[in-house]
Amino acid sequence: xxxxxxxxxxxxxxxxxxxxxxxxxxxxxxxxxxxxxxxxxxxxxxxxxxxxxxxxxxxxxxxxxxxxxxxxxxxxxxxxxxxxxxxxxxxxxxxxxxxxxxxxxxxxxxxxxxxxxxxxxxxxxxxxxxxxxxxxxxxxxxxxxxxxxxxxxxxxxxxxxxxxxxxxxxxxxxxxxxxxxxxxxxxxxxxxxxxxxxxxxxxxxxxxxxxxxxxxxxxxxxxxxxxx
Amino acid sequence: xxxxxxxxxxxxxxxxxxxxxxxxxxxxxxxxxxxxxxxxxxxxxxxxxxxxxxxxxxxxxxxxxxxxxxxxxxxxxxxxxxxxxxxxxxxxxxxxxxxxxxxxxxxxxxxxxxxxxxxxxxxxxxxxxxxxxxxxxxxxxxxxxxxxxxxxxxxxxxxxxxxxxxxxxxxxxxxxxxxxxxxxxxxxxxxxxxxxxxxxxxxxxxxxxxxxxxxxxxxxxxxxxxxxxxxxxxxxxxxxxxxxxxxxxxxxxxxxxxxxxxxxxxxxxxxxxxxxxxxxxxxxxxxxxxxxxxxx
Ligand SMILES: Nc1ncnc2c1ncn2[C@@H]1O[C@H](COP(=O)(O)OP(=O)(O)O)[C@@H](O)[C@H]1O
Ligand SMILES: [Mg+2]
Numbered sequence: 374x375x376x377x378x379x380x381x382x383x384x385x386x387x388x389x390x391x392x393x394x395x396x397x398x399x400x401x402x403x404x405x406x407x408x409x410x411x412x413x414x415x416x417x418x419x420x421x422x423x424x425x426x427x428x429x430x431x432x433x434x435x436x437x438x439x440x441x442x443x444x445x446x447x448x449x450x451x452x453x454x455x456x457x458x459x460x461x462x463x464x465x466x467x468x469x470x471x472x473x474x475x476x477x478x479x480x481x482x483x484x485x486x487x488x489x490x491x492x493x494x495x496x497x498x499x500x501x502x503x504x505x506x507x508x509x510x511x512x513x514x515x516x517x518x519x520x521x522x523x524x525x526x527x528x529x530x531x532x533x534x535x536x537x538x539x540x541x542x543x544x545x546x547x548x549x550x551x552x553x554x555x556x557x558x559x560x561x562x563x564x565x566x567x568x569x570x571x572x573x574x575x576x577x578x579x580x581x582x583x584x585x586x587x588x589x590x591x592x593x594x595x596x597x598x599x600x601x
Numbered sequence: 602x603x604x605x606x607x608x609x610x611x612x613x614x615x616x617x618x619x620x621x622x623x624x625x626x627x628x629x630x631x632x633x634x635x636x637x638x639x640x641x642x643x644x645x646x647x648x649x650x651x652x653x654x655x656x657x658x659x660x661x662x663x664x665x666x667x668x669x670x671x672x673x674x675x676x677x678x679x680x681x682x683x684x685x686x687x688x689x690x691x692x693x694x695x696x697x698x699x700x701x702x703x704x705x706x707x708x709x710x711x712x713x714x715x716x717x718x719x720x721x722x723x724x725x726x727x728x729x730x731x732x733x734x735x736x737x738x739x740x741x742x743x744x745x746x747x748x749x750x751x752x753x754x755x756x757x758x759x760x761x762x763x764x765x766x767x768x769x770x771x772x773x774x775x776x777x778x779x780x781x782x783x784x785x786x787x788x789x790x791x792x793x794x795x796x797x798x799x800x801x802x803x804x805x806x807x808x809x810x811x812x813x814x815x816x817x818x819x820x821x822x823x824x825x826x827x828x829x830x831x832x833x834x835x836x837x838x839x840x841x842x843x844x845x846x847x848x849x850x851x852x853x854x855x856x857x858x859x860x861x862x863x864x865x866x867x868x869x870x871x872x873x874x875x876x877x878x879x880x881x882x883x884x885x886x887x888x889x890x891x892x893x894x895x896x897x
Contacts, residue, residue: 422810424896444815451812462807476811479818523811 455524514545630793790886830883
């Protein structure tokens, strides 16, 4: 599903964010990417949805070399990926339903399908009853659910989440992680970067730990940190 | 097809909505483009008038070829045919010495001095030669000199040469001015539209993330830019034509010999050029403004 082959990323500033990363993530996996701030977690995800290009090595998503996509085909890749962020990235003047439908509308979905499909996605995150609320009327956890619904609306095989609980209180964080786990159980591959030790330690999923842009540990049913 | 046409209607709706939402900003943008287009329009109107003046003067440039006395009519006809065949000659008109005298009389008016002159008409037969293009005057004059029976050739050499030079310089200046002001207008549009783009950067960011194509993202901004250009062009065109009509009316009474393009004749080319320029400037400006925000 996702493969990184000896990938390095050096930003134009000269800063090396990732060094010689090789990683393979299979269909249906749930992967935590952990590591201190600045260790390269966000950069790793950015390479997958092609917000950044690798400096060396190859990044394969669904078997396609993402680094070699023509500019015109990037949009096509993005429609097959869901991406979720710490800051939700919702449009403040639009309702929950409109925010989800937005992703369909701007990708040329027929008008008649917008509402039913957006509603279905909202239903998957348990927020169908809040469809008319604008972001300011929703809690942080609810806003993150709306952004997850938007990420799911194209039924992507792969969901990327960059510190999705970074702005949330512990209860909401649990709710979001449980939602992501449920989405994973229904077949979607999920890659989550996080600092949330408690959740990682309870869920016991695969853990990829980055340190200074290198893979320091890649462990099945891992813990947030290696016990001392 | 259904989704495509609905997408287009949506572009229009969004362009229009944004036009209304960013009211003050839009007014500022349209005003600046209007001013830029006005200056471009003045350059165009000035340029058209210069061309008109040059064309008028060009057709008025005449050379007179004086013939020696005592030519037989057959010889005169042969020379006329030869002159007509010289490259650059638009028309040849034979002026008999009697006709030349009559012209002179018309110009000077009847006077004792003239009556005295008329007794022994000193004027020779001549040809009035009109050239197609003022720049050919020198060459045509030279060729005339060699024709059988032509004794002398006169033309306002310096006036013509100077006019040709002045027209060329003024045309070049008008062109440079137009190019420079168009560049300024694009920069202005880019900067004002960038405000619109910044106001919607979050939308653009999300559109990119969820897989909207670059053209889909661009279209609303392009439409908005082109709308602004269109409004500015119509405003500038109206102002310019009104001013021009006023100025033309003034000049016609004040300087009647100065040939000016009538406002009516100017309206169509000017409006077409300004609308074309305005829309193109608006599109170019928004294209540049959005490009910086597109990450792919
Ligand atoms: N666009 C960028 N330009 C230059 N350096 C960057 C950019 N994005 C991230 N970095 C740098 O790359 C390193 C890794 O950043 P990041 O991937 O955001 O780490 P993390 O998400 O683990 O905190 C950091 O040192 C960061 O400052
Ligand atoms: Mg990060």
